[in-house]
Amino acid sequence: MALDVLLTGGRVIDPESGLDGVRNVGIRGGTVAYIGDDRADAARTIDVSGHVVAPGFIDMHSHAQTISGHRLQALDGVTTSLELEGGALPVADHYEWAESEGRPLNFGFSAGWVYSRMHVLDGAPAVRPQDDREFRIPLGMFEQFQDGARWRGPADGRDIGRILDLVERQLRHGAIGIGMLAGYAPDFTAEEFGRLADLAAETTQPMFIHARSMSAEPPGSALDAAQEIIAEAEAHSAPMHLCHMNSTSGHLADSVAESLAAARARGVPVTTEAYPYAAGSTVIGASFLAPDELRRNRMTPSSITYLPTGERVASEERLVEIRANDPGGLCVLESFDLCDPADKAMLLRAQTVPDAAIASDAMPLTFFGTESQRHAAECAATGDVWPLPPGLIAHPRSTGCFARALSWLVRDTGVLTLPEAIRRCTLIPAQILEEAAPAMRAKGRLRVGADADLTVFDPATVAARGDYTSLRPSTGFRHVFVGGTPVVADGELDAAAFPGKAVRGAGARAA
Ligand SMILES: [Zn+2]
Known part of the structure; x- marks a missing residue:
């Protein structure tokens, strides 16, 4: 089955496995479905070379x-x-x-x-x-x-x-x-x-x-x-x-x-x-x-x-x-x-x-x-x-x-x-x-099966812009995916994107 999105050529860093290398990363249905060197079949391909691909x-x-x-x-x-x-x-x-x-x-x-x-x-x-x-x-x-x-x-x-x-x-x-x-x-x-x-x-x-x-x-x-x-x-x-x-x-x-x-x-x-x-x-x-x-x-x-x-x-x-x-x-x-x-x-x-x-x-x-x-x-x-x-x-x-x-x-x-x-x-x-x-077990790592919460940034230019007297967003974050949905695309916020889901404690009981 084709991927929804394939991010190609990025430096993929996964702190759990220690992976730090150039790979392609595929997303399907809200999860990470592919990490490898192939140009897997995808509805959309985004070149992220020169950027880091990290867990969100x-x-x-x-x-x-x-x-x-x-x-x-x-x-x-x-x-x-x-x-x-x-x-x-x-x-x-x-x-x-x-x-x-x-x-x-x-x-x-x-x-x-x-x-x-x-x-x-x-x-x-x-x-x-x-x-x-x-x-x-x-x-x-x-x-x-x-x-x-x-x-x-x-x-x-x-x-x-x-x-x-x-x-x-x-x-x-x-x-x-x-x-x-x-x-x-x-x-x-x-x-x-x-x-x-x-x-x-x-x-x-x-x-x-x-x-x-x-x-x-x-x-x-x-x-x-x-x-x-x-x-x-x-x-x-x-x-x-x-x-x-x-x-x-x-x-x-x-x-x-x-x-x-x-x-x-x-x-x-x-x-x-x-x-x-x-x-x-x-x-x-x-x-x-x-x-x-x-x-x-x-x-x-x-x-x-x-x-x-x-x-x-x-x-x-x-x-x-x-x-x-x-x-x-x-x-x-x-x-x-x-x-x-x-x-x-x-x-x-x-x-x-x-x-x-x-x-x-x-x-x-x-x-x-x-x-x-x-x-x-x-x-x-x-x-x-x-x-x-x-x-x-x-x-x-x-x-x-x-x-x-x-x-x-x-x-x-x-x-x-x-x-x-x-x-x-x-x-x-x-x-x-x-x-x-x-729910946190599927977050904070970049592996197949993890939630497709991903952050793609340029490590050479990423910068905080606000100070104590002016409110300004950071720059350098190119793409931010939440559950596979882009909230930031090409450095621009998508104001129509509301993919956030509730994370609840294990003590939650049905009312
Ligand atoms: Zn405090």
């Missing part, structure tokens, strides 16, 4: 769960975009909404622990995305209920039980693991962590954790927070994933990396990820951006840029004012200084931690323009509009994480080889997730 990139950490967010990530080589750190509530409705609206990329959500706390401790409603534009992305709940009085604090045994019930229900509705934004609710008790870990172990679903602290100083430093995760994973035999170790470990990144390596060597089920940027991005109301906490984190108000106005926060007074008026407003937070050679070297070392995934922490689009641009920009941020109108911004990792990994880490600094960088964008995340979400 799997982003474990994307808050950009909108059509526009996915399109920007497709232009960065991503084929599966998962919201695992924050998760969602209610998970079943978020899956249903994404399926009914259509997604360019494969998608999935974890069970949102912080949202469960907001619901149980502050009575925040779990609004369905179908019912309110503000809640179309899972992170909407985070932005809307920052003000709650109790969700950041300790819970008693009875409330912990209610939080766990809600998390467990999300796992039965198909959530992939438990998203634990620990650093945003840092006063939860050891009892709560232990009971969550037991649930993770029983269900063999990982916990995806934003560590409890990013402080450079003990007690309660970023190293203590990483060691807490390792200790819980070890004590409960629960798989745990430390999110963005580059940003939350800060200047303790080397010590955190050492602790993780030692734990993994003795069989503790801990994994991690990093993204190649010197600055982070979050809501300005985050606990760790309070003036006292900033000092402990060796930052000042001027380390923060408040995105809705573009201002660098001038003083503690101004920081306190913005946090009070708009706690859910997005900001960018500088943690490393790339002009300082020691800082740059440390950030690069954090990108080479053994077996760490590359994950973007992509952010949703924020309005950043003149009042006359507001309506069109806000509609485009959550709707089906392409090309995007002016007046939108997001941390550049949202559009360029993977291009920057291939350009900065491979081409410019050489800290990773090309096959190793590809392994971190594909096979490693697939392996971290495949027990919890069996």
